[in-house]
Amino acid sequence: MNDKTNPITPGAEHSREPARAARPNYLRLWLASARYSVVRAMMFRMDFLMWTLVELFWMGVNVAMVAVIYRHTDSIGGWSQYEMLLLIGTSMIIQRLMMGFFWSNIFEFGRNIRTGHFDFFLAQPGNVLFMVSTRKLDLDSLANVVVAIAVVIYSAGKLGLHPGVLDIAAYILLLACGLAVNYSLIVLAVSLTFWVIKTEGIEGSYFSLTEFSRLPREVFRGLANVIFVYALPVVIVTNIPARALLGGIRLADAAWLVAVSAAWFGLAVFVFHRGLRRYASASS
Amino acid sequence: MRAALNKYRHVFLVGLQGNIVYRWHFTLRATFSFFHLIVVFLLWGAAYAGKTEIGGFALDQTLTYFVTMMVLQFFISAFNEDYQISEEIRNGLINQFLLKPVNYFIYRLSIFGAARLVSGLLAFVPLLVALPLIHDQLAYPGEAWRLWLGLPAAAMSALIQFSIAFCFGMLTFWFLEIQSFIILSYAIETLLAGQVFPLDLLPPGIYRLSQFLPYYYQMYFPVAIFTGRINDPAAALGGLGLQFFWLVALLALARLLWLRGLRRHTAVGG
Numbered sequence: 001m002n003d004k005t006n007p008i009t010p011g012a013e014h015s016r017e018p019a020r021a022a023r024p025n026y027l028r029l030w031l032a033s034a035r036y037s038v039v040r041a042m043m044f045r046m047d048f049l050m051w052t053l054v055e056l057f058w059m060g061v062n063v064a065m066v067a068v069i070y071r072h073t074d075s076i077g078g079w080s081q082y083e084m085l086l087l088i089g090t091s092m093i094i095q096r097l098m099m100g101f102f103w104s105n106i107f108e109f110g111r112n113i114r115t116g117h118f119d120f121f122l123a124q125p126g127n128v129l130f131m132v133s134t135r136k137l138d139l140d141s142l143a144n145v146v147v148a149i150a151v152v153i154y155s156a157g158k159l160g161l162h163p164g165v166l167d168i169a170a171y172i173l174l175l176a177c178g179l180a181v182n183y184s185l186i187v188l189a190v191s192l193t194f195w196v197i198k199t200e201g202i203e204g205s206y207f208s209l210t211e212f213s214r215l216p217r218e219v220f221r222g223l224a225n226v227i228f229v230y231a232l233p234v235v236i237v238t239n240i241p242a243r244a245l246l247g248g249i250r251l252a253d254a255a256w257l258v259a260v261s262a263a264w265f266g267l268a269v270f271v272f273h274r275g276l277r278r279y280a281s282a283s284s
Numbered sequence: 285m286r287a288a289l290n291k292y293r294h295v296f297l298v299g300l301q302g303n304i305v306y307r308w309h310f311t312l313r314a315t316f317s318f319f320h321l322i323v324v325f326l327l328w329g330a331a332y333a334g335k336t337e338i339g340g341f342a343l344d345q346t347l348t349y350f351v352t353m354m355v356l357q358f359f360i361s362a363f364n365e366d367y368q369i370s371e372e373i374r375n376g377l378i379n380q381f382l383l384k385p386v387n388y389f390i391y392r393l394s395i396f397g398a399a400r401l402v403s404g405l406l407a408f409v410p411l412l413v414a415l416p417l418i419h420d421q422l423a424y425p426g427e428a429w430r431l432w433l434g435l436p437a438a439a440m441s442a443l444i445q446f447s448i449a450f451c452f453g454m455l456t457f458w459f460l461e462i463q464s465f466i467i468l469s470y471a472i473e474t475l476l477a478g479q480v481f482p483l484d485l486l487p488p489g490i491y492r493l494s495q496f497l498p499y500y501y502q503m504y505f506p507v508a509i510f511t512g513r514i515n516d517p518a519a520a521l522g523g524l525g526l527q528f529f530w531l532v533a534l535l536a537l538a539r540l541l542w543l544r545g546l547r548r549h550t551a552v553g554g
Binding site for chain 1: 312313316319320322323326327329330331332333335338339461464465467468471472474475480481485486487
């Protein structure tokens with residue numbers, strides 16, 4: 001890595017190979033961002049605690065919803081109470097990872113296009129999309145990933161599941177695909193800012209769509225099934241990992257999710273780069 | 285008195301113009317709410333599979349509850365009034381109200397009224413589009429008393445919502461950042477005001493308890509009157525009494541926070 005261009009660790013070992021200077025060490029860059037985020041969170045400890053609490057409460061809202069509905073019914077789309085809780089826990093894991101790693105970075109990127117601050121990222125040596133996406137971490141969201149995992153483990157315990165190492169590995173892989181899909185959708189939405197400057201309200205669309213992620217695939221019928229299960233990947237991102245953990249993995253489903261995440265990620269990268277060509281900075 | 289009314293009438297009219305600027309924002313927001321409604325229809329439709337009633341109510345009654353709540357929300361909910369008030373305190377915009385004979389609470393309330401009129405009417409745009417699809421699922425009881433008790437209940441709910449938002453805005457006098465407080469409280473309100481599920485589906489003890497909290501009166505109560513989840517006029521009347529109590533309490537709290545906050549407030553610059 002070229003340390004001369006890295007403002008975070010100035011004066012560390014100086015690279016002598018120009019070839020290496022052209023390709024930054026992304027892991028180290030990312031770790032530097034992570035360290036910066038931790039330092040920042042520790043500076044504003046009250047803030048960190050408050051936001052962790054906020055996210056915890058919102059997860060509580062979903063758990064309460066499951067508890068109340070299942071007081072009156074035994075099954076929703078064939079899913080029992082703890083199966084449903086496991087599904088919701090899975091969707092929470094993906095969403096909190098999304099918030100923790102990417103959310104505020106990508107929205108800042110949208111704002112930066114509007115203001116012209118985006119120039120700063122173009123000047124950095126490295127993949128622009130990577131630089132834009134990994135600027136900082138939201139530790140309060142990441143703290144809540146632990147709670148979301150606990151919800152999944154609790155549900156699995158209540159269901160008497162004993163997943164093997166392979167099942168858990170598959171679950172994690174499928175979660176990663178789900179995260180990639182979420183990431184791609186947001187990048188796509190915010191990349192629209194390159195074309196239409198006003199894209200407020202897009203966060204609303206993301207949260208509207210993730211609501212569908214908390215529903216079992218079986219409740220979708222007719223047109224809703226076509227749109228939310230097949231056209232938009234918002235239902236399968238949670239249903240396929242959750243199913244993998246519940247009843248052993250189905251290969252066709254797993255392949256479907258992997259293919260869908262690759263396709264959407266490719267599309268997001270493509271649209272982002274097309275937009276980048278249109279970027280003309282801001283006049284003032 | 286006439287002069288005072290006239291003063292705030294002008295504020296209302298200016299607020300009306302200001303909010304019509306955000307017509308797309310409100311329409312977009314209302315459209316997202318209909319996505320939420322799709323989720324609600326799918327979820328509750330599946331929960332009712334093979335059942336005729338849940339908690340004593342049929343599927344169409346429960347769906348009517350959610351549709352009514354969504355529409356009413358655009359008429360009575362405080363959206364971002366807390367942030368606006370917080371901004372005005374931070375920017376020193378409130379300083380002018382300390383010098384002029386304008387009551388800041390009533391000033392903000394007039395703007396809130398204008399904003400809700402605009403957003404409420406705009407919420408009908410996606411509703412009218414969706415109406416052919418959801419028309420068969422709507423089942424409203426017809427008694428006249430529901431209107432006579434429901435409308436004042438809705439009006440008081442709006443005032444309660446605004447007062448809560450105002451109180452959160454006042455926290456700016458003490459704290460640098462109030463966003464986390466607001467979102468935290470919003471999670472509690474969403475749950476206990478009945479936006480996630482009708483409160484009567486809670487275990488009876490908790491439901492009873494919820495009736496003594498202000499959240500119950502900020503959304504659930506008027507919606508329950510309109511949609512037939514409260515069926516006893518006498519009970520509704522009693523509820524109005526409790527709602528009035530909470531309204532007065534919150535108004536008093538808003539006043540107290542304003543007076544206390546001003547003591548800490550330093551108007552710097554001009």
